[in-house]
Every structure is written in structure tokens, then in C-alpha cells.
Amino acid sequence: MQTAVLVGCGAMSDGWLSALRDVPELAAGIRLAGLVDLDLGTAKARAAKHNLDVATGTDLAAMLQDLKPDLVFDLVIPAARAQVVKTALAHGAHVLSEKPMANSLDEARDLITAAAQANRLHAVIQNRRFLPGIRRIKQALPLIGELTAVHVDFFIGAHFGGFRDQMEHVLLLDMAIHTFDAARWIIDRPATGVYARETNPKGSWYAHGASADALFDFEGGVTMTYRGSWCAEGANTAWEASWRIIGTEGTILWDGNEGITAHRVNGTEGFFRPLTPVDIPPAPPMVEGHAGVILDFLRAVETRSKPLTEGRDNIRSLAMVFAAIDSATTGAPTDMRPL
Numbered sequence: 500m501q502t503a504v505l506v507g508c509g510a511m512s513d514g515w516l517s518a519l520r521d522v523p524e525l526a527a528g529i530r531l532a533g534l535v536d537l538d539l540g541t542a543k544a545r546a547a548k549h550n551l552d553v554a555t556g557t558d559l560a561a562m563l564q565d566l567k568p569d570l571v572f573d574l575v576i577p578a579a580r581a582q583v584v585k586t587a588l589a590h591g592a593h594v595l596s597e598k599p600m601a602n603s604l605d606e607a608r609d610l611i612t613a614a615a616q617a618n619r620l621h622a623v624i625q626n627r628r629f630l631p632g633i634r635r636i637k638q639a640l641p642l643i644g645e646l647t648a649v650h651v652d653f654f655i656g657a658h659f660g661g662f663r664d665q666m667e668h669v670l671l672l673d674m675a676i677h678t679f680d681a682a683r684w685i686i687d688r689p690a691t692g693v694y695a696r697e698t699n700p701k702g703s704w705y706a707h708g709a710s711a712d713a714l715f716d717f718e719g720g721v722t723m724t725y726r727g728s729w730c731a732e733g734a735n736t737a738w739e740a741s742w743r744i745i746g747t748e749g750t751i752l753w754d755g756n757e758g759i760t761a762h763r764v765n766g767t768e769g770f771f772r773p774l775t776p777v778d779i780p781p782a783p784p785m786v787e788g789h790a791g792v793i794l795d796f797l798r799a800v801e802t803r804s805k806p807l808t809e810g811r812d813n814i815r816s817l818a819m820v821f822a823a824i825d826s827a828t829t830g831a832p833t834d835m836r837p838l
């Protein structure tokens with residue numbers, strides 16, 4: 500049984516606390532010992548809401564000193580993340596952070612170094628990798644030949660309030676990281692460059708960057724386009740976005756939910772070549788979403804293996820975000836040097 504302290508008891512913590520309670524593998528493997536938030540009332544309210552008999556406090560270092568947990572779950576706002584992760588690592592804990600991994604690439608590199616020096620695991624919540632839809636697509640890719648292009652649309656009119664309203668590059672940094680990480684996992688090769696534009700459209704209720712378009716190049720000539728907005732009212736896509744995945748012999752469409760269709764060419768004659776529907780097999784049974792990432796992390800800690808979403812890999816997705824921000828800021832394409 501691993502003990503854990505959770506820091507950052509805002510909106511996201513409800514999902515985590517429910518997963519820790521309701522998913523049998525997590526309930527059996529993790530004992531939550533404390534909740535920390537800058538605001539003691541927030542930590543206490545969260546403990547009360549989930550009927551938890553745990554320590555509550557505002558000082559992470561003091562609680563770590565006191566409880567010496569094996570794990571720290573970091574759900575603070577992105578601007579506070581690096582300090583929280585370093586504090587947790589310095590106290591000997593393995594750390595699972597919410598996305599984004601860090602507020603800059605330098606911060607992310609620093610955290611990877613700190614985790615290596617502390618000899619502790621450091622991973623990031625990229626819950627999209629733990630969805631049956633993306634698992635089905637990943638295993639079905641060979642059915643459409645060699646992958647050539649991925650096109651992703653994300654349009655959601657989301658009124659959060661809170662830190663996002665003032666955050667710079669809010670869509671690229673706080674949301675597109677999910678889509679970029681999922682695309683990178685599907686494409687399974689390094690991104691080499693990007694040309695991006697970022698706008699804050701008329702009527703936006705965000706202060707900065709609520710919409711963005713980006714064209715990525717990947718090794719081997721694969722391209723990825725992203726069109727996204729957090730202030731597009733009227734026709735929301737799924738939170739997981741809407742995908743068109745093209746191979747040399749066919750295409751997979753994914754609506755981000757249960758809807759996956761695929762066709763492949765079945766002949767060499769005609770203006771439009773004949774097509775055959777492709778059956779996309781179901782994903783193997785799995786613990787999904789946040790709970791899936793937490794369980795993967797727990798198993799990695801127990802067996803000292805590599806979590807799927809470890810920081811050393813996740814920095815490559817974060818690099819896509821910062822390259823897109825760089826391109827949008829300079830107005831020129833950005834090369835992505837190897838990390």
C-alpha cells in the first residue's frame with residue numbers, strides 16, 4: 500500500500516478523489532494521508548465533501564516532512580507546478596502531476612533532472628492516452644497502410660472562470676497539450692517543426708489566445724493540423740476533439756467519443772477507387788481516463804518500471820506546445836530541435 504498526499508484541492512481534485520475511492524485497484528493500492536491547498540478552507544471542504552479523515556494544511560513541505568508519503572499528486576495551477584514538484588521530489592516522493600507538465604521547457608527540463616537526481620518517478624496526467632477510442636485507433640493504424648497525415652478539430656465554447664480567464668496562450672498551453680500528446684502518441688515519431696497562429700477572437704471571454712491553428716511536421720513526412728478554439732459557440736466537438744487519420748491505403752475518422760469509422764481502398768480502377776469498410780476491433784478492457792493514468796503510475800512505482808506518461812517523454816508534447824506558441828508569437832515557422 501502506497502501513501503499519498505494530494506496538493507491543489509480545486510475543481511480537478513473531485514475527479515481524482517472519486518477515482519481513488521471508486522476504482523478498486525486504486526482503493527486497494529493507495530492510502531490518501533493528506534490534502535494541501537494554499538487555502539485551508541478549500542482543503543478542508545474537499546476532505547469533508549469526500550468524507551475523508553486525512554490531514555489538511557497549507558504548507559506542502561511541512562506536511563511531507565510530517566507524513567513522509569510515497570506519492571504526491573500535484574493538481575495545482577500550472578504557474579505553481581514546478582515549485583510543488585521539486586518540493587515533493589526533495590522529500591523523496593514519486594510525483595504524478597496534472598498537465599501541463601510545466602510552465603516552460605526550461606522548467607520541464609529542470610523537473611526531469613530533479614526526478615533523476617532524486618531517483619523518483621515523475622509522470623504527467625495525459626488521460627487521453629487511456630481512452631478506448633485512442634487505443635482502438637492506435638492498434639488499427641496498420642489497416643490503413645502507412646500513416647501520412649492527422650487532422651484534428653477542437654471547438655468548445657467553455658466558460659470556466661478562474662485562472663484560465665487571464666492565462667496567456669490559454670488554449671495551446673492548457674488544452675492543446677492533450678491533443679498534441681494524443682497525436683504524438685498516434686504518430687509515434689518526433690515532431691520536427693510547426694507553423695502556428697494564435698488569436699483571441701471578437702467576443703472571446705478569455706484575455707489571451709483562446710483560438711489557435713497549427714501545422715506540424717513530423718519525421719518521415721507525416722503532417723498534423725490542429726484547428727482549435729475555446730470560444731466557439733454553437734457546435735461543440737468532443738473534449739477529445741474530432742479526428743481524421745489518413746494512411747496510404749485508407750482513412751480513419753474518430754468523433755472523439757464512441758464513433759470510429761474507417762475505410763480502405765480495395766481496387767485499382769476508377770476515378771474514386773472502390774472502398775471497403777474496415778472493422779476496428781474493440782480495445783482490451785482497461786481502467787479509463789484519470790484513473791487509468793493513476794493506476795499506470797501506481798504500477799510503475801510498485802514495479803519500478805516506466806509509466807506511459809513519464810515526464811521524460813511528456814516533455815516532447817510540451818515542446819510541441821511551446822514551439823507552436825513560439826511560431827504564433829514570431830509569425831514564422833519554428834524548427835523543433837531534438838530534445
Ligand SMILES: NC(=O)c1ccc[n+]([C@@H]2O[C@H](COP(=O)([O-])OP(=O)(O)OC[C@H]3O[C@@H](n4cnc5c(N)ncnc54)[C@H](O)[C@@H]3O)[C@@H](O)[C@H]2O)c1
Pocket residue numbers: 506507508509510511512535536537538541559574575576577579583597598599624625626661662673
Ligand atoms: N487532465 C485534465 O483533463 C484536466 C482537466 C482540468 C484541469 N486540469 C489541470 O488541473 C490543474 C488544476 O486545475 P483546476 O481546474 O483544479 O484549478 P483550480 O484553480 O480549480 O484549483 C487549483 C487549486 O490549487 C491551489 N493552489 C495553487 N497554487 C498552490 C500551491 N502552490 N500550493 C497548494 N495549492 C495551490 C489553489 O488554491 C486551487 O485550490 C491545472 O493544471 C489544469 O490544467 C487537467
